Amino acid sequence: MEFRPGHLTGLVELFPRIFEDERGFFWESYNEPVFTQAGLPTASQFVQDNHSWSKKGVLRGLHCQHEPFAQGKLVRCTQGKVLDVVVDIRPDSPTFGQHEKFLLTAERGNMLWVPPGFAHGFIALEEATFMYKCTNLYNKPAESGLLWNDPELGIDWEFETYGIETPIVSEKDQILPTWKDFQSQVAVK
Ligand SMILES: Cc1cn([C@H]2C[C@H](O)[C@@H](COP(=O)(O)OP(=O)(O)O[C@H]3O[C@@H](C)C(=O)[C@@H](O)[C@H]3O)O2)c(=O)[nH]c1=O
Numbered sequence: 634m635e636f637r638p639g640h641l642t643g644l645v646e647l648f649p650r651i652f653e654d655e656r657g658f659f660w661e662s663y664n665e666p667v668f669t670q671a672g673l674p675t676a677s678q679f680v681q682d683n684h685s686w687s688k689k690g691v692l693r694g695l696h697c698q699h700e701p702f703a704q705g706k707l708v709r710c711t712q713g714k715v716l717d718v719v720v721d722i723r724p725d726s727p728t729f730g731q732h733e734k735f736l737l738t739a740e741r742g743n744m745l746w747v748p749p750g751f752a753h754g755f756i757a758l759e760e761a762t763f764m765y766k767c768t769n770l771y772n773k774p775a776e777s778g779l780l781w782n783d784p785e786l787g788i789d790w791e792f793e794t795y796g797i798e799t800p801i802v803s804e805k806d807q808i809l810p811t812w813k814d815f816q817s818q819v820a821v822k
Pocket of ligand 1: 683693695696803
């Protein structure tokens with residue numbers, strides 16, 4: 634497994650070692666001592682596993698849960714490919730408000746460790762199965778997030794590159810706060 638730090642502190646992209654033969658392929662997606670060595674959470678810290686499937690063009694996000702329910706997420710795409718986007722929402726971070734994008738594909742098996750303190754989302758660039766482990770349980774009242782197309786965040790979701798005309802966004806995600814509103818909400822909490 635190769636571990637590549639993201640530009641935003643705390644993010645880690647994981648690339649498994651892939652063994653291919655005439656039958657197909659094999660790789661280790663989790664190995665406790667290897668994860669410990671890399672400073673990543675291990676099995677007992679992951680308390681919830683999630684699995685979603687999305688049509689091409691579905692955009693989910695950007696989601697987070699406020700403290701003390703913030704979740705770290707180890708995410709991966711096991712069918713198709715997604716553009717994964719994270720926004721740094723740690724007020725004391727020098728990169729507060731900045732985002733980073735990762736192309737996660739089933740073929741490469743790459744994963745992303747997103748620590749607590751980020752809003753997270755993705756767009757399915759083709760039919761995609763998305764699976765992830767979380768370090769905290771789902772807590773509906775603690776749900777929050779950011780509006781995916783807020784100009785202030787300035788995220789290019791690369792629709793043109795992948796032939797997506799209009800993203801499919803849930804009603805809930807269409808009314809998430811802008812970056813400006815999110816900051817004032819956090820400030821009053
Ligand atoms: C996230 C979640 C949802 N649900 C339920 C609530 C709802 O009725 C239904 C669908 O929920 P959502 O629309 O929030 O699903 P979705 O938009 O896929 O939410 C996910 O998006 C990605 C980007 C993330 O980062 C995740 O943490 C999570 O927020 O599933 C759970 O039971 N447990 C969970 O952990």
